[in-house]
Amino acid sequence: MKRTIFNSQLLPWLLLAPQLAITFIFFLWPAAQAIRQSFLRQDAFGIRTTFVGFENFQRLLNSPEYLNSLQVTAVFAVSVTLLSMGFALILAVAVDRMIRSSRIYTTALVWPYAVAPAVAGILWWFIFNPTVGIMPYVLGQLGYNWNHISNPGDAMTLVVIASAWKQISYNFLFFLAGLQAIPNSLREAAAIDGAGPVRRFFDITFPLLSPTTFFLLVVNIVYAMFDTFAVIDTTTRGGPAQATNILVYKVYFDGFVGQNMGSSAAQSVFLMLIVTVLTVIQFRFIEKKVAY
Amino acid sequence: MASITLHNLGKLYAGGSRAVGDVNLDIADGEFIVLVGPSGCGKSTLLRMVAGLEEISEGEVRIGDRVVNKLEPAERDIAMVFQNYALYPHMSVRQNLAYGLKNRGTPKAEIERRVNEAAEILQIGPFLDRKPRALSGGQRQRVAMGRAIVREPAAFLFDEPLSNLDAKLRVAMRLEIKQLQKRLATTSIYVTHDQLEAMTLADRLVVLNGGKVEQIGTPLEVYRRPASAFVAGFIGSPAMNLIDSRAVPHLPGTAHAGMVGIRPEDLTLAPDGPIEMQVLAIEELGAQRLVHGTTGGEKLTIALPPEGSIPDSLRLSYRPDALHLFDRKTGKRIN
Amino acid sequence: MIENRPGLHLAAHLLLIFGVCVVALPVWVAFVASTHGPTAFMSGTIPMWPGPHLVENYSRMLDSGLSTSGTPAVGHMMMNSLIMAMCIAVGKIVISVTSAFAIVYFRFPFRGLAFWCIFVTLMLPVEVRIVPTFQVVADLGMLNSYAGLTIPLIASATATFLFRQVFLTIPDELTEAARIDGAGPMKFFRDILLPLSRTNIAALFVILFIYGWNQYLWPLLITTSADYYTIVAGIRRMADAVDGLPQWHLVMATAMLAMIPPVLVVIFMQRLFVKGLVETEK
Missing domain, CATH: 2.40.50.140 (Nucleic acid-binding proteins)
Incomplete structure (x- = not known):
């Protein structure tokens, strides 16, 4: 809280006006519309709209497609998070050992952050392309017949790899910062107490890294759930047979392609609830991070 | 230059707690007044009310013949030296000194003249084009003083300006402030918790305790005839x-x-x-x-x-x- | 390190080199593909080393693009991407820095409410409310315009919180000194606050530029006229056409062009980039 304040009643509103105007017109109003529409249903010709209460929500929760999408999203988010964080943690621990070369390795590992999810999708789609891709060729030599266009498991693997790849840099940077914040004296003390490198990692480093790990868990789940739309859209488009149809993709698809406004709006409302919960967890946690 | 009058001055916070109560003080033109007391006694609040940085909830402050209660700090014709110097870190020393004058629309040549004059008085000429971060504590202190001097204000307000310096430098700067104030003859109010600093600088001391004035007098008067047991215990070492x-x-x-x-x-x-x-x-x-x-x-x-x-x-x-x-x-x- | 184990150290180096290769693999493959002619992919063996058609492929894409896909020249799409990224980055910074100034340095009725309105936007990412937001933009006649591409995206709680945090660390005495020096609020904002926040602004700019450049869903929906296609969204339209007629070398050249500007920003402004990334998560 500031001690010194300027005495003006009008000026602060002028300063806030652009932000508030955009927030109202493009955030709050559409969100309110989504909530309103989630209680309405249009007839097949889009002429009559009727209030249907919670029917859209009920239908959604009874729809096998939506339940499938929930499940797909969970598998996808957990896989992306674990793969990306695991890989990033190993790299960060290795770079943390380096003294002179750490900068070069860091630069060589952070740039994928700048690659658009859509471009990441295209790149991996090309690599795994059944006719010209390099990976199906290699896998074919090993006796596996890769086809993400018809095989749901392959499709899920593809979108998980593409999404995780893009997020490695981010996780790596935060893990490295977390590792470098751990005082060396602690590890030295453990070494004097006779703990070898592996033991030190599990007894000292990893527990002290837990605030960073928890923070990244939340961020990665948010990323996998909401920022991977482009990866899905440039690779599998939710297919085959709904195998990669995550929630954000379904909202878009049902709204724009399926033109099912009531259902799409109800899905939006569900998603807002999920983001709200995740945001609250994140903010709760940040207060803790300060105290650690 | 001007006299300053505090009349029944008081500060009540929104929660109802009282920081300062019922202060009456007539400061003559050119006088050096030191407000002294333990931390939390209200001395800084009092100074900040004179500066216009703290709203006045009771009584009035006059600078010269104007009641300044409702005036902005910039309109009160005062200059202030802060404890942590409050130099603008991104401006050179010269820009720091000139900023207040520029905001007042002082002509360029006049700004130039005053900055050079202050630099000469304070011997900071060689540092004029440096950033504050490249200066030592004592040099920053001088720049903070210079920023007050160039303004040629009706009064200087000092808020514990020496407490960030080491002991030796503090003694040297104390003497310089005293000489400078004598030379410029500008009315000054100086806040400190250090009774020795208060004794050596003041024409008159105002000893504060719990937001109330315990005693007002010259250093020797206060030393020789402390008006209360608090003053007796606080002044003298x-x-x-x-x-x-x-x-x-x-x-x-x-x-x-x-x-x-x-x-x-x-x-x-x-x-x-x-x-x-x-x-x-x-x-x-x-x-x-x-x-x-x-x-x-x-x-x-x-x-x-x-x-x-x-x-x-x-x-x-x-x-x-x-x-x-x-x-x-x-x-x-x-x- | 604590004890001297050359074996462990070597293993760490090998691990890192492997990691760097894995991370770089897709881009290497794309780069190689973008330097070959159209026939290289018909033969059945996939080339692993660059071919002779680099200049030809890239200049063709930059100048004329892939006409069969209905996308304009890549150079034109890159220009659109640049405009979009710049407008979003600058717009977000401008409205956030003024909002944070209002919230930190003024006391006014409903200040808390204004703060919460901005906070709530954190919980409403565009993907989640895409249909009604599209509706609003369509109703306002902002489809196929730079305004439609950028303005709905420039409200930013994250940037506002970042500046709020920065301002809270600026000592009160500096504001008081400025007031005594006769600086009103806007003068203080311009002469003191903005210069003191410049590295934060630069760091944030790097992050927001990447964010703006990489937008996909929004430009895909808002632009139906090829004049406004951005490169990241345009790639998909190009890849769609590819399904029928594989022009992999050209699609990969476009993918390379789409990632080069933001990747260069990260590599050359790594310090600012890391600062921005860490700060926006506080």
């Missing part, structure tokens, strides 16, 4: 001995007083003196020797010349006019 009169019932003239005060330097060794002291510890200061002990269960300190050896028990004497008597309840002086 080593601090005055304050003894419950019941511990020394044999001292003449103290019967009706609650507390008896006597300065360590006013006590002398005398084989047949009325006070007997058991020695507990001796501190050698070089020029002086402080002897700590007890009499009648009360703590006592005396200042002696550093000669001879000190036995375990001493007899002490004093001049009768060296006794300060205070009321037990109110702490007010009664002799």
